[in-house]
Amino acid sequence: MQKNSLKPSSLAIIASLLAFSPFSLADDKPYTVTDGQALDSATFNGYKLYRNWCARCHGTYAQGMVGPNLADSLNVISKDEFIASVTHGKMGQIGMMPAWESNPQVMEGMDQIYAYLKARADGAIGEVKPSKAK
Numbered sequence: 001m002q003k004n005s006l007k008p009s010s011l012a013i014i015a016s017l018l019a020f021s022p023f024s025l026a027d028d029k030p031y032t033v034t035d036g037q038a039l040d041s042a043t044f045n046g047y048k049l050y051r052n053w054c055a056r057c058h059g060t061y062a063q064g065m066v067g068p069n070l071a072d073s074l075n076v077i078s079k080d081e082f083i084a085s086v087t088h089g090k091m092g093q094i095g096m097m098p099a100w101e102s103n104p105q106v107m108e109g110m111d112q113i114y115a116y117l118k119a120r121a122d123g124a125i126g127e128v129k130p131s132k133a134k
């Protein structure tokens, strides 16, 4: 046996270190979707905020309307870019996105809105009406 080869046990230790490290990709999946439409309560709240404040321009389930399809956008833009666009608004090729910095519901629910849109972007939930998981 080679002296420096990794034993399965050390691989398991490395794997668990990665899983619990602050650099893990945990934030990549900030939602839980059950049965294709039941959301954890934080993500469900994000959907409700989205519906109240964003759906009239971005479509009922973020599929796009006056504003771009955000399920597509979230596969392209980073979370920081998302937060910047929502906070300060965005004036671009497509049109005018209002700033939300003076709306405490949107600002406080930023992570939750992001979680819902990320679930849409990942295809974890489609263009269907979400429910709140029990």
Ligand code: HEC
Binding pocket: 050, 053, 054, 055, 056, 057, 058, 066, 067, 068, 070, 073, 077, 081, 082, 085, 086, 090, 091, 092, 093, 094, 095, 096, 097, 098, 100, 106, 113
């Ligand atoms: C009055 C219509 C309107 C409303 C309401 C609105 N948006 Fe937008 N949004 C737009 C438009 C138009 C754009 C495209 C701007 C451009 O031309 O790049 C946009 C762009 C964005 C982008 C950038 C997308 C990208 O690919 O860069 C994000 C993120 C976004 N909106 C999120 C939201 C969220 C979250 C809400 C609710 C809190 C919201 N928007 C509400 C019209 C709107």
